[in-house]
Amino acid sequence: MSEERKHVYRLQGLSCTNCAAKFEKNIRDIETVEDVQLNFGASKVAIIGDASVEQLEAAGAFDGIKVYPEREKVKEERVPFWQKHENKNTIVSLFFLLCGYISTFSAGESSIVTITLFALSIFIGGFDLFKVGLNNLIRFEFDMKTLMTVAIIGAAIIGEWGEGAVVVFLFALSEALEGYSMDKARQSIRSLMDIAPDTALIKRGGSEFEVAVEDIQIGDIMIVKPGQKVAMDGEVIRGRSSINQAAITGESIPVSKEEGDEVFAGSLNEEGFLEVRVTKLAEDTTIAKIIHLVEEAQAERAPSQAFVDRFAKYYTPAIMAIAFLVAVLPPLFMGGDWQEWIYRGLAVLVVGCPCALVISTPVAIVTAIGNAAKNGVLIKGGIHLEETGRLKVVAFDKTGTLTExxxxxxxxxxxxxxxxxxxxxxxxxxxxxxxxxxxxxxxxxxxxxxxxxxxxxxxxxxxxxxxxxxxxxxxxxxxxxxxxxxxxxxxxxxxxxxxxxxxxxxxxxxxxxxxxxxxxxxxxxxxRQSSLAVLEKLTKLGIQKTVMLTGDNHAAAASIGRKLGLTDVQAELMPENKLDAIKSLRAQYGHVAMVGDGINDAPALASASVGIAMGGAGTDTALETADVALMADDLEKLPYTVALSRKTLQIIKQNIAFAFGLKLLALLLIVPGWLTLWMAVFADVGSTLIVVLNSMRLMKTRYK
Incomplete structure (x- = not known):
């Protein structure tokens, strides 16, 4: 994308992956827009060309999407789950659904009262669904809302009003849960954005002023009192204090700062009075870069997600074809009852809905990357998260990595x-x-x-x-x-x-x-005091080989290798020799990480399956060059990162296997007529809910 003509906007109300794809397509249809990149995980869109906020909101009107310029401070309304408009409709739909079933027992299934109650349930709960689904059907765009719309209308035509109402309610519930889960996953970014204050106390010409961070210039003197958060990156020029940097580096123990030391925006001044010379503009602070990189990481598709997306593209039309054949072939060639087989065809449409499959990977990736960022580990994309989960070998630089x-x-x-x-x-x-x-x-x-x-x-x-x-x-x-x-x-x-x-x-x-x-x-x-414990944890996590690559002499390298119990030590290496060593390890083991400082080891970091830089909070180079940055200048977060990545891989595999398995089982049960329409929806909603809850377990992964 051309940076000069690139406009970035934050979004509110982006509820599902399917809606995101439709929103992106609608923006592309605007004549003055040349290119679009939609980041579902971070709820952002970047466009090249000219489009007003009104035009963008019109493109997202089908889902009630609100659009704001990226740098505009927006106070997001925290609407309780049950008070959201769409969820209120779902509750009202449930009320009429229950009334319909009560009426079934008193007035009968075919009575006008019963049918009216079920029809109200369908209309109220499925109004937004039908608007999108019918529009898609006219354009021959087949997605999960199209499948559901056809299934519900079909159920009404063959007189299964109760089944149709249950389908509407369960689908609405599924959409609400998906939106809720993505909202929870995105909170990790929102919490990062709220870390640094919006204003700072600036000293100019002997006077002190409260200044918005966007208006603070490099060289300004910032006053930070005890108990206040640091608003900008800078260098201490007067005073001494303990600074809690947990928000940036994940370190829980405060760090002593005095004249000449660097402080980061978002860190907490615990006790002393400090005067700090500002060294970076608001958009260039370490926390701003972390937020930007986490959002970019969540936009980057992991290999498993790319596979699921490609599969879903062909899966939905295939399900529609199968449903059509199930509904038509038995009555035409085997003397089957039309109503019965149309009903089963509709059940195939419902159970084939790819909700759980589509959401299986992105929720896990977004949750894991957000969790890592909160714990002082920056993972710059789903692909790097998955690669870290597959590691067999970890190679370390010596100086400043394994040693002080x-x-x-x-x-x-x-x-x-x-x-x-x-x-x-x-x-x-x-x-x-x-x-x-x-x-x-x-x-x-x-x-x-x-x-x-x-x-x-x-x-x-x-x-x-x-x-x-x-x-x-x-x-x-x-x-x-x-x-x-x-x-x-x-x-x-x-x-x-x-x-x-x-x-x-x-x-x-x-x-x-x-x-x-x-x-x-x-x-x-x-x-380093932590090095031995870190290497032991890595071995327990299944790392087969730990290697030290150093330019130091053989005696010094061998001595440290013995102390730490490394499986291999290679000494007196030039940067090109380290590069050759990484290539050799990759050829032998496949998945290899290189851990260094992000500067001297750049060729080896780039060549490794995963380049891991230490001390990312202090060096822009580490943030920019590495695939993973440990924000603290310590290895202790490395086992946590490997464990989180492996758990994420496990959860993605579980999600995909479960979503596939349940679909296949449900399809097999439909043919003999053992699965009703509402049971098919319940299976779909259940699988979506289980996939979401399984992914949310990654929020509980803690650094130990």
Whole structure:
């Protein structure tokens, strides 16, 4: 779609997949419209061309669809289920239906009173149905409403008024339940849209103003008081507080924020006073992107849904043909009773209604994607949800994924008369001017141990080896063992200690002078506390192989592999080598996920069946490139995502199998006359209700 001429609208009152298809077709018939994309799950429509809101509402008048521009804030009326116009009609229809059956016992089936009561039930409950169904019949458009209209009119013609009234009521009930279930599924998006406030307190020129988020500019200073929600993404420039980011990342534990830290729109400031510099416009905030991506994901058809839609296209005309043959062939060639076989043909029409089949997949997909978004996992389409449910292998990047991504000091040892505390002071003083990650690890350790920092003079970085500086008149060195090769002798005992630590994946730095090695410090990237538990859960979920793909050295990789119990470790890989490794795993196992940070691992993420990025809340790249984004910078949501996807696959298969099975059984029961017209509708409504309730179980899937 051309973005320049694209207009997006939100919809209210879009009740069923069939109505959505008809609404989309009606919009296409508007001469000034070039293209249409209707998102049933998110209840949105995007058009290219020119069409007024009035024209769009006229296209949806058959279903009472209301249309609003996407960015217009609309307060949706929460009408109780039983107070909706169509549901009121269903209740009145039920009242006349019951009165009709009471009249059957007192006045008889053929009395004018009984027929009138049943006719009122049919007319009130089926008025909207008949309008659409008859219109479709004239145009030779065969959908479920066409089937029902023909069946009800046919029942009235052959004198089965009571059966026709029951069919109308049960179909209306089925439509109401379908609308209710989709409404519940869409609430996950509505709840996301309500997370961030509509206004923020902005400080300009010494004064404070309440400003609508659409009018806030990048660089504005936003004031966030204790207990208030953050309205815009930004950077803290003053203050300190605990921020609850559960709405964005799914993390229940508040995160400490201070100057320089990033905060997200929709998060809750729990205790401190903050001044925040706005860094993104309202439409570009993380929560806005999440909403947009979730809506796009719900519009993307899963493979199973695409199959069902293709099947339904041929299924409905086939059912009409079968119903016609059942009604006509026995009376013509076998001496059957016309009324009896027409009745059975009508029953075939009713039981063949594909309601349960059509709704079997979209309700499950929409519910699962909405549930995941609320738990801090962004799944960008039904196809990715299904692929995640089929995973056999999960490959991980090491740094920042299985590990913390920053080294920590693990060992400090003196091999001279210098104490460990003095050795740490010298090392930290030397590293004060260095930008190396290992320098940061030593400085953090020194701060934790309250080690004294000495004044360093004549600092010099020794590229690739270390650094040197003068401390209290003595020149000290810190660096890799290679730095001391041509310097003071390194004893055999120290060499053995270095070799042992390197075998564990640690990086060793020696500290010394021109005359003597004073001691050594070892540092290593620490395994995330959650990594081992995550890998164990994945194995229990049926993941056959867990692989680490890293550019780090073999010793460090092997050490972490042993700690975590990974089934395979591949080290010293360039990005192209990671890509080859993923291709090899896909060739061998079929369904492979790659978990990384969404930046360095882009080729491997793209090549995997499912690319899973961590820390999506902080990086636009992760949100844009990955198929699945774990919004928190933690792996703990990965088992939940796999479990949710597998449960969704199970439910979709159950829904399709149940819908098919029940239709087939009902068709077999119709031929010998064991299934009445109202029982056929009851079977159809029952199957739709069971499919919906089965799909809604996904709302109960929780992160553990």
């Amino acid at each position: 991504g920053k080294p920590e000091v693990t060992d400090i040892a003196s091999v001279s008369d210098m104490s460990v505390q003095e050795l740490l002071s010298v090392a930290a003083s030397l590293e004060t001017f260095s930008q190396h990650p290992l320098a940061s690890a030593i400085l953090r350790k020194a701060a934790a141990e309250k080690a004294l920092l000495l004044e360093a003079h004549d600092f010099q970085s020794l590229t690739g080896k270390g650094a040197k500086a003068s401390l209290n008149g003595t020149i000290y060195y810190i660096g890799s063992p290679a730095l001391f090769e041509n310097g003071p002798a390194v004893t055999e005992k120290v060499r053995e200690a270095i070799s042992a630590m390197q075998a564990e994946g640690k990086t060793v730095m020696l500290v010394g002078t021109d005359e003597k090695v004073k001691g050594y410090i070892a540092a290593a990237d620490q395994v």
